[in-house]
Amino acid sequence: MTRESFAGIRQLRPSRKLLPEHARGHNRSLVLQTLYRASGKSRADLARDTGLTRVTISDLIAELMLEGLVIELGQREGEARPGKPATLLDLKRDAFQIVGIDLSAFEIFRGALLSVDGEVLHSAEIPLAGSTGADATAKVFALAEELVAAATSPVLGIGVGSPGVVALDGTVLGAPNLGWRHEPLQTALSAHFDLPAVVANDANAAVLAEHSFGGSEGDLMLVKVGHGVGAGLLLGGSLLHGSRFAAGELGHVVVGTHGGPLCVCGKHGCLETWLATPRLDAALAEARSSGTPTEPILTEAGRHLGIALAPVIAALNLPEIVLSGPRELLDGALTDAAVDTLRNRTMAEIHGELSVRMTTLGEDIVVRGAAAMVLSKQLGVS
Amino acid sequence: MTRESFAGIRQLRPSRKLLPEHARGHNRSLVLQTLYRASGKSRADLARDTGLTRVTISDLIAELMLEGLVIELGQREGEARPGKPATLLDLKRDAFQIVGIDLSAFEIFRGALLSVDGEVLHSAEIPLAGSTGADATAKVFALAEELVAAATSPVLGIGVGSPGVVALDGTVLGAPNLGWRHEPLQTALSAHFDLPAVVANDANAAVLAEHSFGGSEGDLMLVKVGHGVGAGLLLGGSLLHGSRFAAGELGHVVVGTHGGPLCVCGKHGCLETWLATPRLDAALAEARSSGTPTEPILTEAGRHLGIALAPVIAALNLPEIVLSGPRELLDGALTDAAVDTLRNRTMAEIHGELSVRMTTLGEDIVVRGAAAMVLSKQLGVS
DNA sequence: TTTGTTAGTACACCTTACGAACAAACCCTA
DNA sequence: TAGGGTTTGTTCGTAAGGTGTACTAACAAA
Numbered sequence A, B: 001m002t003r004e005s006f007a008g009i010r011q012l013r014p015s016r017k018l019l020p021e022h023a024r025g026h027n028r029s030l031v032l033q034t035l036y037r038a039s040g041k042s043r044a045d046l047a048r049d050t051g052l053t054r055v056t057i058s059d060l061i062a063e064l065m066l067e068g069l070v071i072e073l074g075q076r077e078g079e080a081r082p083g084k085p086a087t088l089l090d091l092k093r094d095a096f097q098i099v100g101i102d103l104s105a106f107e108i109f110r111g112a113l114l115s116v117d118g119e120v121l122h123s124a125e126i127p128l129a130g131s132t133g134a135d136a137t138a139k140v141f142a143l144a145e146e147l148v149a150a151a152t153s154p155v156l157g158i159g160v161g162s163p164g165v166v167a168l169d170g171t172v173l174g175a176p177n178l179g180w181r182h183e184p185l186q187t188a189l190s191a192h193f194d195l196p197a198v199v200a201n202d203a204n205a206a207v208l209a210e211h212s213f214g215g216s217e218g219d220l221m222l223v224k225v226g227h228g229v230g231a232g233l234l235l236g237g238s239l240l241h242g243s244r245f246a247a248g249e250l251g252h253v254v255v256g257t258h259g260g261p262l263c264v265c266g267k268h269g270c271l272e273t274w275l276a277t278p279r280l281d282a283a284l285a286e287a288r289s290s291g292t293p294t295e296p297i298l299t300e301a302g303r304h305l306g307i308a309l310a311p312v313i314a315a316l317n318l319p320e321i322v323l324s325g326p327r328e329l330l331d332g333a334l335t336d337a338a339v340d341t342l343r344n345r346t347m348a349e350i351h352g353e354l355s356v357r358m359t360t361l362g363e364d365i366v367v368r369g370a371a372a373m374v375l376s377k378q379l380g381v382s
Numbered sequence C: 001t002t003t004g005t006t007a008g009t010a011c012a013c014c015t016t017a018c019g020a021a022c023a024a025a026c027c028c029t030a
Numbered sequence D: 001t002a003g004g005g006t007t008t009g010t011t012c013g014t015a016a017g018g019t020g021t022a023c024t025a026a027c028a029a030a
Helices: A020-037 A043-050 A054-066 A133-150 A185-193 A202-213 A271-275 A277-290 A295-316 A333-345 A362-379 B020-037 B043-050 B054-066 B133-150 B185-193 B202-213 B271-275 B277-290 B295-316 B333-345 B362-379
Strands: A070-075 A087-091 A097-102 A108-115 A120-127 A155-162 A172-175 A180-183 A197-201 A220-225 A229-235 A320-324 A355-358 B070-075 B087-091 B097-102 B108-115 B120-127 B155-162 B172-175 B180-183 B197-201 B220-225 B229-235 B320-324 B355-358
Touching: A020 A043, A020 A054, A020 A087, A020 A362, A020 B020, A043 A054, A043 A087, A054 A070, A097 A133, A097 A362, A108 A133, A108 A362, A120 A133, A120 A362, A133 A155, A133 A180, A133 A185, A155 A185, A155 A202, A155 A362, A185 A197, A197 A202, A197 A362, A202 A220, A202 A229, A202 A320, A202 A362, A220 A295, A229 A271, A229 B295, A271 A277, A271 A295, A277 A295, A295 A333, A295 B229, A295 B295, A333 A355, B020 B043, B020 B054, B020 B087, B020 B362, B043 B054, B043 B087, B054 B070, B097 B133, B097 B362, B108 B133, B108 B362, B120 B133, B120 B362, B133 B155, B133 B180, B133 B185, B155 B185, B155 B202, B155 B362, B185 B197, B197 B202, B197 B362, B202 B220, B202 B229, B202 B320, B202 B362, B220 B295, B229 B271, B271 B277, B271 B295, B277 B295, B295 B333, B333 B355
Parallel strands: A097 A155, A155 A197, A220 A320, A320 A355, B097 B155, B155 B197, B220 B320, B320 B355
Antiparallel strands: A070 A087, A097 A108, A108 A120, A172 A180, A220 A229, B070 B087, B097 B108, B108 B120, B172 B180, B220 B229
16 A cells, blocks of 8 residues: 555646746636626726726736727616716627537537537537547547537637546546546647647536536535446635546445445445446336335435445535436435435534535536636636 | 525635735745755755746845845855855754644643754643633643743744634634634734734644655645544645535544444444544453453454545545554554555555555644644745 | 716836846866 | 856846826716
């Protein structure tokens, strides 16, 4: 159990010099962010919101208008106030569109063209048909090609949520289902389309979507249940990657002490054996055919989820858990049992303020998260 | 389970304006940090290490020398090299001393005067004698007074590691054993001594000590076993506080599904019931008096620790766990069982690179962590 | 018409970091 | 011993970023 035993990539120490131009970029993003969240603000409003002076705001806005990112909407109307009427501003929200791609669905790659606000403008998908390795990569490029071609405005960038372990530079270090090992997807996409690209883990993309478009605060865990089980963690507003970029890989944690079903990984009682959709569907089908009630199966699954999450929630003091996956499986007895289990296994100070719920973003959560990654990288907006 | 159900303090959104002077402060800390880790560097060396120019480094060094924080050691000798000989620099390590205080021990407050390098120069302690509330606060002040008086150089600040939940501003929101509720210790200490003060949770202080003085990297969990069980989490080099500053409160997570011993909190099978030292000591004493072997008790404790930690380690992709507490209890069968359990309950990709060990800092870990907090706050050094 | 308020801009100034150029101090070589 | 090369650290001037002050523009209320 030494740390040299794994030939992974070491994260770089981020502490570097800070120049005035970095401050400028930060303040620029601050202005964009403020406008992104609430349009129809004046320069003076922005000054009050950001703490920068009106002069600086004017300077930044002039720069952003020159780049075509911000437009003037005209003068504020309605309320009669003394003083010079304010000139309202907004992001030019149709200046760009974003390509978002989800590689985490079963046997299909899904993609969408999205607005800057994260609305899906156009969807596309391509069946995987068992492709792995270079074939799978080719399908990603084909899907991206179609979506880039469908854009009616310049494309701000291409975001991808991929299963497996993804490094900070967008290299898929390992994705067994797709047969990828050390696949430099982000670099390749960026070079091929001559566009900015971001590749990240699917659950990480999903948690960003929930934060950006689902109204969640900055401390949040998103548990994604599908063919496997994974999670994305947002702590203090920023993604947790983990020392080897494998944070959130909860599927193969053993739950309970009774043994449990055999998992593909060779262990017994992994969280996936209780929660992954193929297992759950099979158990439910069998119950239905034999006439036994189905609810205990969902309750048991939820209970195991709760057992696995309790130490994580306590250790991180997490206020919010969001579930993503088939609503008919997750939303109901399963969630109820998870909540109940969490209540029984954590202090009141922890579970008292805990919110556990389904995502409201549905199946688009990963493509929208991919778009959020592009927004964050290109504009500093989230 | 709504988030409004707890009348806690809400963390502020950190996104604020960034001014050139903030950049200056960052670069200043960068220089201090570089010198702190390796003395005997020249201005040109620092320029190479930080990426700043020699001009900027000279400017920053001049400022730091004016403040008495940095001194010139004279010219580099030894190796014969071409060029003008370098003037070596160092932190003036005896310019300041630091007061560190540990409120987490049983029935005693421990404190120390420390050097900038984190060495204990002088120790002091004061028995708690059952004091709580204002009496306990007074004992903290008395201990601080003694240590400040013992200083032979100006005191850089006072650091305190306190049990319980501590807000970012150093207010102890709740510490049952000391009878504190919303105790503004940091503000009070700072005002009374006219010195900078930092108050944080004891386990958080400990994890910072392990990082600063124990040689750990920036991803680390420190589990502190004493009268209770708590943890400090360092993720990506920065402390995790949690949405209500209760991160690391692992003691009252239920472990196992068999019920287990009754805990003071009313639940059965909390981690503390397996691991806290009073329980362990009692169980061991009983085993010894009845002639039964003691090792199974330690093994069982370690197993429960492993069960509780497995989901956390997997979710965070943590590479390192450090244990702090009585070595005779933790170091041996207990740790071995924990490691074994973790190996059986997580993927090889997770536990393969995991290191689990005792701290090397012993009983001084919290006071040294408190000193590290002062260093970090006042000099930006860690 | 006067007064007071708000929005946005012009201008001078401060801070910060940089690049160019240079002197000092050392090595090595002819 | 003289000179070329190298490294260190400083001086000088410049560019970028942000602020404070003072100004104009535009409005409401009296």
